[in-house]
Every structure is written in C-alpha cells, then in structure tokens.
Amino acid sequence: MSESMQAHPRWLRGLLLAPGLLALAVTFILPLIWLGRVSVLPRSGDGVSLPGFTLQAYQHVLGDGFYWWVLWKTVWLGILTAALAVPMAFPIALFLARTTTRWRGVLAALAIAPLLTSTVIRTYGWMVILGRHGMINDMLLWSGLLTMPVRLDNGTLATVIALTEILMPYAIISILSNLGRLNIEIEQAAALLGATPLQVFRRVILPLLLPGLMTAALLVFVLAVSSLVTPQLMGGGRVFVLATEIFNETTVSLNWQIAGALSILLLLLFGGVISVYQRILSRMEEQF
Amino acid sequence: MVDAASYLSIRNLRKTYPGSAVPAVADATLMLERGRMLTLLGPSGCGKTTLLRMLAGLTIPDSGLVLIGGRSMVGVPLHKRNMGMVFQSYALFPHLNVVRNIAFGLEVRGLSDTARRRRVGDMIDLMHLGGLEHRRVSDLSGGQRQRVALARALAIEPDILLLDEPLANLDIKLRGIMRDEIRTLQRRLGITSVFVTHDQEEALSIADVVAVMSGGHIRQIGTPVEIYDRPSCRFVASFIGRGNFLSARYFAPLCADVDGLGRMPLPDNIRPWNGTGTLFVRPHHIHLGAPQAGAYSCTARVEDIVYAGDRYIITTQAGQQRLCVEQPAPLPAGISIGQDIPLSWLPRDTRFVWEDGT
Numbered sequence A: 001m002s003e004s005m006q007a008h009p010r011w012l013r014g015l016l017l018a019p020g021l022l023a024l025a026v027t028f029i030l031p032l033i034w035l036g037r038v039s040v041l042p043r044s045g046d047g048v049s050l051p052g053f054t055l056q057a058y059q060h061v062l063g064d065g066f067y068w069w070v071l072w073k074t075v076w077l078g079i080l081t082a083a084l085a086v087p088m089a090f091p092i093a094l095f096l097a098r099t100t101t102r103w104r105g106v107l108a109a110l111a112i113a114p115l116l117t118s119t120v121i122r123t124y125g126w127m128v129i130l131g132r133h134g135m136i137n138d139m140l141l142w143s144g145l146l147t148m149p150v151r152l153d154n155g156t157l158a159t160v161i162a163l164t165e166i167l168m169p170y171a172i173i174s175i176l177s178n179l180g181r182l183n184i185e186i187e188q189a190a191a192l193l194g195a196t197p198l199q200v201f202r203r204v205i206l207p208l209l210l211p212g213l214m215t216a217a218l219l220v221f222v223l224a225v226s227s228l229v230t231p232q233l234m235g236g237g238r239v240f241v242l243a244t245e246i247f248n249e250t251t252v253s254l255n256w257q258i259a260g261a262l263s264i265l266l267l268l269l270f271g272g273v274i275s276v277y278q279r280i281l282s283r284m285e286e287q288f
Numbered sequence B: 001m002v003d004a005a006s007y008l009s010i011r012n013l014r015k016t017y018p019g020s021a022v023p024a025v026a027d028a029t030l031m032l033e034r035g036r037m038l039t040l041l042g043p044s045g046c047g048k049t050t051l052l053r054m055l056a057g058l059t060i061p062d063s064g065l066v067l068i069g070g071r072s073m074v075g076v077p078l079h080k081r082n083m084g085m086v087f088q089s090y091a092l093f094p095h096l097n098v099v100r101n102i103a104f105g106l107e108v109r110g111l112s113d114t115a116r117r118r119r120v121g122d123m124i125d126l127m128h129l130g131g132l133e134h135r136r137v138s139d140l141s142g143g144q145r146q147r148v149a150l151a152r153a154l155a156i157e158p159d160i161l162l163l164d165e166p167l168a169n170l171d172i173k174l175r176g177i178m179r180d181e182i183r184t185l186q187r188r189l190g191i192t193s194v195f196v197t198h199d200q201e202e203a204l205s206i207a208d209v210v211a212v213m214s215g216g217h218i219r220q221i222g223t224p225v226e227i228y229d230r231p232s233c234r235f236v237a238s239f240i241g242r243g244n245f246l247s248a249r250y251f252a253p254l255c256a257d258v259d260g261l262g263r264m265p266l267p268d269n270i271r272p273w274n275g276t277g278t279l280f281v282r283p284h285h286i287h288l289g290a291p292q293a294g295a296y297s298c299t300a301r302v303e304d305i306v307y308a309g310d311r312y313i314i315t316t317q318a319g320q321q322r323l324c325v326e327q328p329a330p331l332p333a334g335i336s337i338g339q340d341i342p343l344s345w346l347p348r349d350t351r352f353v354w355e356d357g358t
C-alpha cells in the first residue's frame, strides 16, 4: 500500500467509497439476490410462486436442448458483432487520434454522436434501410438486379448489421482511450530501424494496441449479448437470444423461475468470458 | 564527388511550421567529415531538434538538401535510410524486452538467427547491459534506457548516428559518465554522428565540430577551441562561457576608444571597423593586481563577490562599464566589496565580435 493512501484515515476512505457502494448495492446486488431467490422458488400448477426451495427451473433449462441452442446463438451473435465492430472502429479511432485537421474535435463528436439517439430509434432506422420497401430493396429493384423485393430486415444478419453499427461508438471510445500508449516517436524509431510501414503496423502498432482492442471486443460482446431491443425488432421473431427469451418468460409466459434461471446463467456466461479475457491479457503482458 | 570533407552535407535547409511566422530553421548549411562528431548547440527552441529531424527524414524541409556520401536523401523512405537515432524520449518499444528492443532493427532486416544473436550479444557487452537482457524496458532506470536506446541504434550499423539531447534526462553525474562513454564509442566505431545539446560544456567536450544555433540560424561552425576562443558574434560569445562586452569605436591602428574606459590597445588581428563595434574580454583573462607589460589597465570598484568552489566571480564597476572578473581561489588579500582595485588585461585577449543580426 502506498504512503499517500495510508496518509488518509480508514474512515475517510470508507466515507468516500460509501455512495458508490450504496448505489451498487441498491441497483445491482439486491436485485441479483432477489433474482437468485426467485429462480429457486417452487411453482404451482397455475403459475403461482410458492415458498420453499427447488432447482426445477435450472433442471428444466439445462435439460432442454432449445436453451442450449439459444445460448449458442447468443454467444455467436456477440462474437460476430464484436468481430465486425472492432476492426471497423480501429481505423476510425486511429484516424481520430492521428489527424491534425482543425475538424478533429467535430469528427470525434460525430463518431460518437449516435450514442445520443436511443437504440430503438436507430434500430427502426435500420428497418427503414433494410426493409421490404427500404432503401436497399428500392435501389436493387430500380437497378434491375432484382425483380422482387427480398427480406433483409429479418433474422440474424440484419440483427448483426444493426448491432454492429449501434455498438461501434463504444468500440471507438474504448480504442481511443488506449491510443495514448502509441507515441508517434515509437513508430518513427521503428521506421528508422528499417521497418517497412507494414512491419511497423504488425510489430509495433498492433501489439501495443492489442489490450485496447481486446477491451473493445469484450465491451461490444457483452453489450451485444445483453441487447434486447435490436434482436427483438430486427429479428422479426426469428432470432432467439437469451435476452429475448428472458423477456418472453417475464412478460408473456410469466414464468419468473425460468427467467431468473436464464438471467443467472447469462451472468455466469459473462463471468466466464471476463475471466478468460483476463487470463489472455495477463498471458500477453507476460509474453512481451 | 564523395570526398571525406563532405560525407554529411546539409545545404540551405529551411523549415517553417504551419501557422508560424518565423522559420524554425533557416538556411542551415554545413558539412561533416566521415567519422566525425558534430554537436548542434543552442538554447531551447532554437531549432536543433527540427534540424536533426530533417536530417533523419522525420520532418520534411520546405527547401534545401541533405546529402550523405554524395547521395541526396530527398524522398528516401525512412526504412531505407540506415540511420541510427536516439530520441530525447528514447522511444523504446514498451512491449518488448531489452534484447528484443536491440534486435528490432535486425529482425525487420531479416538477419539470420545466429548473426542476429551475435550482434545483439556484442551490443549488450558494448553497452554494459549484461544481466538485463530479459527485463521490460519500463523496469529500467533512465541510464539503462539510454544505453538500450543507443544499443538499438548502433545494432543496425548505421551510416550516421543522430542523438537528440540523449543525456538531458540523466542526473548530472551519470551525464558526465555517459558523455565520455558515447565519445569513446563514437571514436572507436568511427561512426559519423550528430549530437544535439543545449549544454555548452557537453557540446565542447564531446565534439570535433560545433555548430552554434540561435533563432533557427546556425551562427558559427568550428572546432570547440575556435568556438570558445574566437566567437564570431555576440550571441556565440555570450552563450558559451561568460564575457564582458565593450562598446568601442575604432580610433587609430591598434587602438580603440571604449565607452567608459577610454583608450584601449588592440591586438593586430583586429581590422578597422566603422561606427560603434563590440569588443569582448573573457572574465578569466582579466588580471587583478599590478598590470603586465603592454596590458590595458584601469581601476574598478568591487560590487559583488561570489564563491564558486575553484574560483571567485567578482563583479566590478569601472567608470560606466561593468566588468566581470574570474579569479582562481584563493582570493588575493585585501579584496572586499566597496573597494577600488586595479584590473588589467593583455591586448591579445581582446576580441572583436559582430553584433547579432549583422
């Protein structure tokens, strides 16, 4: 422990941490405990929760191949979205960090401006673009490449496209915040030592930015996996992910036990992904 | 025409940064023999880094040429320049350990494993980095980072070694040691080098040739002795060591009329000048006590005495003229503040310098 920390009395540190801890407890820990409790309550034949303890909901979920398939679809959606959003955000972030134009501030604001509109509106925007009578179909029909409109706005592809665009600003911010490690003189030193531009990128820029890229990927993955509105609207009822299933169970089937069990499973999934991420990151740091 | 005298040749290099009214470097021209060490000396902001970066190709000049071995460097991409550079920030690769930092230039050149290992081993020995091979560079001290930066630059066997204030971030004792080490190494390897510094002592002690800069201009180029002993202009004279500047009019052969000091004998290497000129005497050339034969002498009042270890710095007022005197310790008896003392110096220690901008 550093001296400067020891210089502050323990109670002061506790006092400073209290508001944050309290907010976390009220908005996260308590609901989580409640969720865990709901998921293990027995359920009567007509859907009423009874006092007691049972793992029936978990048995039901884990024993049903459908939920395993949904879990896989969820992870796949997250991976696809992260794999598209991060490589697309990378050059934008690099450009924003490097450019010397006077418009840099404006461009950076533009890059993250989409965050100012709600996900619902942006998802509808994509429905307008990809819809049966949307821009893309209109253009294809007009150019004569198609004679009948095709459905683009329904399914996994549309969901991934929309999620990629919606989550890209987060990736850009995350990468930008990590670009400080990359000082231009380091690249110039590499070039003077004989590295071609490609070698500079592969041997210096990429390894230095890898932790930032991985953080961005994790962020996009988590946000994609927990997204509800976009898969619901863009999926047209044909995309099943954990979030939509949980939503269904709570609002349509009113089976809170299943919803609770699925939520806990989703949380475990996040925990697993984050621990794997940590492991990879520390392995990478060691290697260099 | 690759003659030794112009292995490195800079012609009329000029650079004005966008948005700036004055050039950061203006009409810089100089030549350097193969295997020699040039220092660029000047105060902070005078354009040293800009000039060095133009040499390296990191900053594109507005006009002018850089030639190495008679070959123009215009348009040669960075990775084909074969230049070793030590940045002021060192610019080490933070994700690589010491060995991989040093090996970087050899790896990208595709040197064979054995050759690479041998060369890196040589560099580790040369720079006394043994035992630190697998350290991360972030875990090294300033001096060690400096050595890694130098080893990395030397490993590629560059045609030219460029160093931008490489010792500025070290403590004063280490600075002296590293300075001597760099000098010894540079001589031994016979590598043509350009060394940027704002420290005049460092510049004089390490260089074969010194180029003194101010305000983007090279004010004087010469050996350290020439620069110290025969400064061409007032800026060089005042930036390197201390000096007393005297306004004077040419009076007669070997004689000037000095403001506040009257007639003063001149050495025979000073030619007549028109109007008011500037004469210059180093403080350590001014003698306390009875004047030597042929010396100029005057009386001055002691205003301040500063002890500097091996010597005293005495500020005196002679008529209208303030004169600074350096006297090796110990101080002769009877010198104290407020007293009138005799001062004298020989004509051969009087110099003529041009006012800046003439």
Ligand SMILES: Nc1ncnc2c1ncn2[C@@H]1O[C@H](COP(=O)(O)OP(=O)(O)O)[C@@H](O)[C@H]1O
Residues within 6 Å of the ligand: B017, B018, B020, B024, B042, B043, B044, B045, B046, B047, B048, B049, B050, B051
């Ligand atoms: N990238 C830059 N853009 C604009 N002005 C610069 C830049 N680099 C240096 N300058 C200016 O050019 C002048 C010379 O700078 P520099 O070459 O760094 O001087 P030195 O290395 O002698 O301290 C200074 O006035 C500095 O402010």
Ligand SMILES: [Mg+2]
Residues within 6 Å of the ligand: B045, B048, B049, B050
């Ligand atoms: Mg500088």
